[in-house]
Amino acid sequence: MIYINLPKIGEEEVQAVVKVLRSGMLTSGLGAGPAVTEFEKGFAKMAGAKHAVAVNTGTAALHAALMAVGVKQGDEVILPSFTFVATAEAVALTGAKPVFADIDPKTYNLSPQTVEKALTKKTKAILPVDLYGYSADMKPLREIADKHGLALVEDAAQAHGLTYEGKPAGAFADAACWSMYASKNIMTGEGGVVTTNSDQIDETLRMIRTHGEKAKYSSLILGTNYRMSEMQAAIGNVQLTRLDGFVAKRRQNAQTLTKLLEKNNKLTLPYESKDRLHSWYLYTARLKDGAEEERNTLMAELKNKGIGAEAYYVNPVHQMPFYRENFGSAKLPQTDNAAKQVFSLPIHPGVTEEQARFIGETVLSLL
Numbered sequence: 540m541i542y543i544n545l546p547k548i549g550e551e552e553v554q555a556v557v558k559v560l561r562s563g564m565l566t567s568g569l570g571a572g573p574a575v576t577e578f579e580k581g582f583a584k585m586a587g588a589k590h591a592v593a594v595n596t597g598t599a600a601l602h603a604a605l606m607a608v609g610v611k612q613g614d615e616v617i618l619p620s621f622t623f624v625a626t627a628e629a630v631a632l633t634g635a636k637p638v639f640a641d642i643d644p645k646t647y648n649l650s651p652q653t654v655e656k657a658l659t660k661k662t663k664a665i666l667p668v669d670l671y672g673y674s675a676d677m678k679p680l681r682e683i684a685d686k687h688g689l690a691l692v693e694d695a696a697q698a699h700g701l702t703y704e705g706k707p708a709g710a711f712a713d714a715a716c717w718s719m720y721a722s723k724n725i726m727t728g729e730g731g732v733v734t735t736n737s738d739q740i741d742e743t744l745r746m747i748r749t750h751g752e753k754a755k756y757s758s759l760i761l762g763t764n765y766r767m768s769e770m771q772a773a774i775g776n777v778q779l780t781r782l783d784g785f786v787a788k789r790r791q792n793a794q795t796l797t798k799l800l801e802k803n804n805k806l807t808l809p810y811e812s813k814d815r816l817h818s819w820y821l822y823t824a825r826l827k828d829g830a831e832e833e834r835n836t837l838m839a840e841l842k843n844k845g846i847g848a849e850a851y852y853v854n855p856v857h858q859m860p861f862y863r864e865n866f867g868s869a870k871l872p873q874t875d876n877a878a879k880q881v882f883s884l885p886i887h888p889g890v891t892e893e894q895a896r897f898i899g900e901t902v903l904s905l906l
């Protein structure tokens with residue numbers, strides 16, 4: 540099976556973890572042992588950010604960032620429903636209400652126009668997602684946030700390697716939240732990072748990560764344990780050196796697929812503009828006029844041929860029982876349509892040129 544995503548782990552990662560294990564220092568009480576500190580420095584450099592705070596998952600990164608910008612019970616946060624559930628979960632965990640807005644069907648990302656319509660007096664933050672590794676429309680969202688005095692937190696879980704006007708994810712946000720889950724462009728098995736240019740947000744995040752403490756047994760604010768271990772950071776330090784190569788290979792595989800699939804007029808292929816480069820976390824195509832069953836049949840047939848195609852976010856968050864029951868229904872026609880028509884194909888760095896061709900040709904023959 541050609542899996543949809545697969546971590547690429549070399550001998551260097553293995554040795555880095557062994558070195559940590561032999562050192563006996565597996566974590567640090569205040570969350571910043573030597574490997575984590577090195578990882579934070581390297582990650583901040585990659586993201587072009589002043590600060591990077593390592594945590595133990597992308598979900599923790601989102602929750603901690605929302606807490607750090609002051610989102611709390613009674614507030615509303617505007618976000619897309621067409622995303623992994625963790626984006627909305629993090630809002631609900633703060634006690635705030637997730638308010639779902641619709642997407643731009645070309646990019647699958649939060650549409651600034653629908654965000655404006657969803658604003659209320661209770662809105663505290665906007666939470667766009669760089670879906671599939673393509674940047675959200677950050678400049679217009681920054682303008683809306685500034686005009687209304689809102690925080691802008693970016694879900695950059697899938698964003699390692701993308702650029703927006705030449706800058707990495709997070710450049711226009713108050714805080715950006717990255718995942719280092721095993722499927723991501725670079726990974727630490729489980730893991731997450733928040734990047735920010737704000738000294739104050741950085742300081743608050745470091746406290747939230749370790750029980751609200753700056754010093755032991757003296758909690759200053761509400762916190763939790765969101766620390767990253769030294770083993771995870773050691774893997775991350777090696778993976779950071781591989782990011783450019785991984786993204787280049789993903790791009791090459793994406794180009795191979797596009798060259799083959801653009802011959803078929805049933806498909807809409809991933810959009811990329813010159814000023815917004817994809818991280819190619821997922822190569823997501825769309826059966827333009829297709830019904831959901833047609834997409835599902837295509838995926839099942841691809842799986843039969845050993846191609847791990849997946850449809851992500853077939854149940855957008857606003858349709859999930861917990862969110863519908865607790866936060867009410869939402870009218871999101873573009874989200875509902877996309878969820879029925881999209882499917883993603885493997886392009887990770889372990890996919891060879893020959894396999895990429897096989898994937899493209901198989902899709903064409905099945906269509």
Ligand SMILES: Cc1ncc(COP(=O)(O)O)c(C=O)c1O
Pocket residue numbers: 596597598599622623625626668694696697717718719720729730731
């Ligand atoms: C868009 C998005 N947000 C949040 C997360 C949560 O990250 P994690 O799985 O590291 O908690 C993920 C991924 O897994 C994601 O894809």
